[in-house]
Amino acid sequence: MIAVLLAQTIAITGGTVYPVSGPKVDHATVLMRDGRIAAVGANVPVPHDALRIDATGKWVTPGLIDGAGQMGLTEIGAVPGTNDAAVRNDTVAASFNVAEGINPASTLIPITRIEGVTTTLAAPETGLIRGQAVLIDLDGATLEAMLVKSPVAVVAELSERTKDAGGGSRAGAAERLRRVFDDALEYGRRKTDWARAQIHPLAASGADLAALGPVLRGELPLIVIANRRSDIETALRIGREYHLKLILAGAAEGWLSASAIARANVPVLVRPLDNVPSYDALGVRYENAALLARAGVKVALLETDTHNSRNLRQQAGNAVANGMTWDQALRAVTLSPAEIFGVADRYGSIALGKVADVVVWSGDPFEFATAVEHVYIRGREIPLKSRQTELLERYRKLPPTY
Numbered sequence: 001m002i003a004v005l006l007a008q009t010i011a012i013t014g015g016t017v018y019p020v021s022g023p024k025v026d027h028a029t030v031l032m033r034d035g036r037i038a039a040v041g042a043n044v045p046v047p048h049d050a051l052r053i054d055a056t057g058k059w060v061t062p063g064l065i066d067g068a069g070q071m072g073l074t075e076i077g078a079v080p081g082t083n084d085a086a087v088r089n090d091t092v093a094a095s096f097n098v099a100e101g102i103n104p105a106s107t108l109i110p111i112t113r114i115e116g117v118t119t120t121l122a123a124p125e126t127g128l129i130r131g132q133a134v135l136i137d138l139d140g141a142t143l144e145a146m147l148v149k150s151p152v153a154v155v156a157e158l159s160e161r162t163k164d165a166g167g168g169s170r171a172g173a174a175e176r177l178r179r180v181f182d183d184a185l186e187y188g189r190r191k192t193d194w195a196r197a198q199i200h201p202l203a204a205s206g207a208d209l210a211a212l213g214p215v216l217r218g219e220l221p222l223i224v225i226a227n228r229r230s231d232i233e234t235a236l237r238i239g240r241e242y243h244l245k246l247i248l249a250g251a252a253e254g255w256l257s258a259s260a261i262a263r264a265n266v267p268v269l270v271r272p273l274d275n276v277p278s279y280d281a282l283g284v285r286y287e288n289a290a291l292l293a294r295a296g297v298k299v300a301l302l303e304t305d306t307h308n309s310r311n312l313r314q315q316a317g318n319a320v321a322n323g324m325t326w327d328q329a330l331r332a333v334t335l336s337p338a339e340i341f342g343v344a345d346r347y348g349s350i351a352l353g354k355v356a357d358v359v360v361w362s363g364d365p366f367e368f369a370t371a372v373e374h375v376y377i378r379g380r381e382i383p384l385k386s387r388q389t390e391l392l393e394r395y396r397k398l399p400p401t402y
Contacts, residue, residue, distance in 0.1 A: 009033045010379065011046040012360060015055030020062055020335045021349035030060055032356040035379035040350050053374060055360050061330065062350050063118025063357030063377065064313060064365075065337040067269045068249070069306035071120040072102035072109065072136065072146075077307070086126045091165040092180055094215075095207040096131030098124050099150050102143055108307060110386035113138040115310035116365060118357040118377050119148060119347060121302075123155055123223075128165035128173060129180065129204075130155040132211070133223065135341055137357065139377040152341045153221040153247060154212065158231045160280045174234050179203045181242055184212035221245040221342075223269070227252040227281040236264050247340060249302075250274075252281035255288045258295035267298040267340045272319035289332070290323025300337040301329065317366030329366065355379075 010032045017028040019040060029044040030037065046052065075082035084101030087093040102122055112120065118138055124131035132151035140146040158173060166172025183202040187209040193199040194206060202209060214220035224235040227250045236257075239246035248254065249269040254261060261268060270289045277284055293299045301319055303312045316329040324332070338348025346355050356379035362371040375382040 008379075009038070009047055009050040010053060010376070010381070011044075011050040012053045012055050012060055012358065012374070013046065015058045015060040015360065017060045017350060018062075018330060019350040020331055021351050028060070030350055030358060032358065032376065032379045035356055037350055037352055037354050037356050037358075039352065053360065055374075058373060059361040059363060059365060059370075060350070061116075061359055061361065061365060062334045062348060063359050063375070064116050064333045065300075065341075065348065066112075066117050066120040066302055066309045066312045066333075067300050067337045067341065068121055068271070068302035068304045069123065069309050070098075070125060071112065071122050071138070071306055071309060072104065072106045073098055073122055074306055075103070075106060075108065085122075085124055087124075087131065088126075091128045091162070092204040092208050093124070093127055093131045094129045094154055094180075094204070094209075095211040096124055097134065097151055098122055098131060099134045099143060099147065102134075102136065102146070104141055104143065104146055107387050108309070109138050111388060112309045113375055113377065113382055114372060114384045114386055114389075115313065116359040116361070116372050116375065117309055117312050118359070118375065120309060121152065121341070126161075128156060128162045128177060129208070129212075130157065135343065137355075137377050139380060139382060148347065149341065149343055151220065153223045154215050155223045155225070155249075157225040158235055159225060159227060159250075170231065170234070174238065176203070177238065178241075180209075181212065181216060181238075184209040184216055188213050188216075215244065216242055218243060218245050221247050221340075223247045223249050225249045227284075229253040229256045229283065231280075232257050233260065236260060236266065239264065239266065250304075251292070252284040252288065254297075255285065255291035256283055258292050258297060261292065262296040267300065267336070268292055269300050269302050269337075269340070271302055271304050272315045272322065272324075286318070286322040289319045290328075293324055293328050293332075298336055298340065299324075299328075299332050300340055301332040302337075313365050314368065317368070320366055326366070 012030040017025045031039040070085040073085040123133035134150040135148040135152045136146040180203045335348035338344040358376045360374035
């Protein structure tokens with residue numbers, strides 16, 4: 001049955017299409033075949049056997065991409081048995097890949113995708129070097145059916161939360177991170193000596209040091225979570241020293257170092273609604289994303305709370321309210337994260353040959369009152385149902401009371 005659905009040709013007709021990789025197209029058709037975009041434009045011929053979806057008066061965009069969270073790895077935050085995103089008591093866990101902890105049946109997945117989010121990061125949490133993140137589509141009964149890219153990046157953190165990894169000091173944490181990188185380089189040069197125990201003790205296990213090899217060769221990005229300006233600048237400094245393909249995440253005080261981030265050509269993953277000062281980010285402000293974009297930084301917007309990933313479009317709308325242009329915000333939840341995570345050849349825009357992750361909206365997706373009318377993931381229409389909608393239908397009419 002699934003194979004039949006994937007082979008079906010679907011034509012979304014008459015809508016205003018926002019391809020992201022090009023200008024909007026009025027009264028356009030998006031043709032999807034075998035899970036890919038077969039054509040898009042104002043004068044696309046529709047095959048006689050295609051399933052037509054009338055989108056007249058509607059807005060059509062790529063599916064949204066959320067570059068944060070632990071989708072499929074957590075169910076109830078307060079119940080440890082439902083959380084699989086961390087290797088506990090291990091501050092260096094570079095070899096830990098979260099993929100096989102993902103639960104395709106997670107109840108958070110339907111909740112998220114019916115709000116237009118079709119692809120998310122599933123990232124490890126806790127530790128100086130947390131492990132390897134993967135990118136997944138929010139459809140599929142198996143891990144193999146969901147995976148977009150594994151790994152996408154290794155995740156590290158420089159903040160008040162990781163000071164203990166350096167003996168209680170930010171400087172100590174940065175020094176330990178450098179020591180691990182140095183030892184990973186030495187491990188790569190002297191694997192045979194390491195196997196024969198003919199080398200001094202190294203700062204992490206062989207598996208973790210080996211996992212850092214692609215990062216240190218520039219083949220795999222390192223996502224560094226850093227919010228305070230000094231931590232951001234430490235991350236940039238380490239990135240320069242080791243020639244890393246660096247991605248900053250959080251970056252609550254990023255606007256204070258926007259020019260330095262832009263010069264380093266480092267992209268940033270930002271949550272626009274962060275506005276509560278802390279000792280880790282006294283300078284946080286709503287305009288952060290807009291100021292970074294204005295400085296020439298590639299910005300992707302995200303929702304860090306996995307249970308609220310469905311709110312990604314509200315995050316984007318608030319970024320617009322605080323200085324981003326509408327086009328910048330749409331790109332920041334579609335094509336920019338696809339570019340940052342190395343999948344823009346397949347994801348992030350409505351273009352010929354790309355994966356058919358497409359959403360039909362009743363209006364502007366960043367307006368609170370706008371509804372999702374159709375969601376397609378890899379060309380398959382997703383039922384707009386979740387546990388919440390089922391409960392709504394079940395209790396829409398309460399039984400009489402006597």
